[in-house]
Amino acid sequence: MIEIENLELYYGSFQALRHVNLSVPERSVTAFIGPSGCGKSTLLRTLNRMNDAIAGVRIEGKVEIQGRNIYAQDMQIEELRKRVGMVFQQPNPFPKSIYDNVAYGPRLHGKTKKADLDALVEKSLRSASLWNEVKDVLKKSAMSLSGGQQQRLCIARALAVEPDVLLMDESTSALDPISTTKIEELTRELCKDYTIVMVTHNMHQAARISDRTVFFLNGEVVEAADTQALFSSPKDQRTEDYISGRFG
Ligand SMILES: Nc1ncnc2c1ncn2[C@@H]1O[C@H](COP(=O)(O)OP(=O)(O)OP(=O)(O)O)[C@@H](O)[C@H]1O
Numbered sequence: 001m002i003e004i005e006n007l008e009l010y011y012g013s014f015q016a017l018r019h020v021n022l023s024v025p026e027r028s029v030t031a032f033i034g035p036s037g038c039g040k041s042t043l044l045r046t047l048n049r050m051n052d053a054i055a056g057v058r059i060e061g062k063v064e065i066q067g068r069n070i071y072a073q074d075m076q077i078e079e080l081r082k083r084v085g086m087v088f089q090q091p092n093p094f095p096k097s098i099y100d101n102v103a104y105g106p107r108l109h110g111k112t113k114k115a116d117l118d119a120l121v122e123k124s125l126r127s128a129s130l131w132n133e134v135k136d137v138l139k140k141s142a143m144s145l146s147g148g149q150q151q152r153l154c155i156a157r158a159l160a161v162e163p164d165v166l167l168m169d170e171s172t173s174a175l176d177p178i179s180t181t182k183i184e185e186l187t188r189e190l191c192k193d194y195t196i197v198m199v200t201h202n203m204h205q206a207a208r209i210s211d212r213t214v215f216f217l218n219g220e221v222v223e224a225a226d227t228q229a230l231f232s233s234p235k236d237q238r239t240e241d242y243i244s245g246r247f248g
Contacts (some may be wrong), residue, residue: 001065001164002024002047002165003023004043005062005063006061006062007019007046007061008020009057010058011056015219016042017039017042018218020219021221022221025212027191027192027195028193030210030212030213031209032044032197032214034198034242034248038217039220039246041193042219046059047070047084047167048070048080048084048085048165049071050159052077065164066164071092082161083165085161085165085167086166088154090154090174091151091174092154096141097140098153099141102153104161105157105160106161109161117213122135125153127189128186129185130149130156133221151171151172159190159194164194165196166195166226168198170199170200171198172200173201188209211226213226223235230243
């Protein structure tokens with residue numbers, strides 16, 4: 001689904017990603033782990049060109065999603081963001097109703113018929129495991145939901161434009177343990193239909209829910225492997241030191 005080749009990323013004169021080569025298989029969960037500042041979020045943000053907005057960023061190399069170079073001149077950012085949705089660390093619903101949060105993206109992309117929108121809102125909320133909790137209060141403000149519900153609403157909002165890839169940047173780190181478990185279970189469900197790439201500070205979370213894990217250090221990929229293999233028999237000494245808690 002995603003092929004990254006010889007990627008270098010600079011913030012001004014500081015090189016944040018070095019020679020990254022990585023493949024992300026479709027319909028799976030890939031977790032990025034590593035100590036603070038190693039470049040996990042930076043790489044995640046290159047996958048939907050969120051870094052473009054940062055002054056002084058320079059990117060070399062290639063990022064292909066479904067065979068298309070997303071940094072090619074003819075790539076439309078709106079089209080890319082439709083295919084690659086993102087959920088952030090802090091739930092960030094719009095100060096609108098639950099319904100309007102989910103309908104926002106589809107409306108932006110030209111869907112206006114009420115019956116179509118109703119169906120899409122229900123489908124997205126069901127996919128995000130939130131429908132049963134909100135189906136009778138769709139007109140209520142999204143701000144009235146709990147943090148965990150708000151995060152699932154943000155997932156529903158991302159799913160409503162029918163993306164192929166979902167990026168999750170520490171999407172449970174602001175949540176309580178019960179909400180975290182719900183989102184972890186949801187992630188496992190969603191990877192049957194979507195390709196999920198997540199950044200997590202929590203190695204146990206990566207071990208619990210990802211199929212593949214990528215360990216970063218100082219902007220480089222040290223090791224990328226099936227999660228079970230990476231945690232049970234890491235090939236690189238630095239991976240072993242990190243997962244056994246010797247640093248980071
Ligand atoms: N907008 C920016 N301008 C300049 N440097 C940046 C910017 N964003 C990140 N960096 C630097 O790039 C490096 C990688 O940052 P990044 O946020 O990708 O790391 P991370 O592994 O996601 O860290 P954390 O786990 O703490 O979120 C860090 O040294 C950081 O200071």
